[in-house]
Amino acid sequence: MTYHNKTNRKFLRQLFFALSIVILGFILWAAVQYLFFRPDSNTITIGTFSQYKKNQIIHKKKERFYIIRDSSGLYAVSDVCTHRGCMVLIKGNTFECPCHSAVFTLEGRPLSGPADKPLDHYYIYKNKQNVLVVDVTKSINKEIRYSE
Secondary structure (H helix, E strand, O other): OOHHHHHHHHHHHHHHHHHHHHHHHHHHHHHHHHHHOOOOOOEEEEEOHHHOOOOOEEEEOOOOEEEEEEOOEEEEEEOEOOOOOOEOEEEOOEEEOOOOOOEEEOOOOEEEOOOOOOOOEEEEEEOOOOOEEEEEEEEOOOOOOEOO
């Protein structure tokens, strides 16, 4: 056997060993992530229907939506502007985006500015503990309200 073949074999063994270590490391990292770190929930409890007064608007900043109770019931509308993703703020009887001046109705319909899509509405339901829950993964029709 020549010196060149021995060098190649040694290199290939070292390469195989290094790749095995990397793959094993990824597998261990994934197992630890799966076993010990749970992703944040996509459902947020918001209390009871009676906690919300008619024409009341509550901003859940951390969760990125508003809870609004109108004459038809309760709804959750996203605070993320559909133009560039800035947080819309309440200004009178509208939502306004401070980044590019898009204006939306309280129902989330665009009135003016660069945004041409409405704000998302999220599904509200009552869980087994009789507490209202908002599921931010489920966009629903803008006309749907939760009511008791």
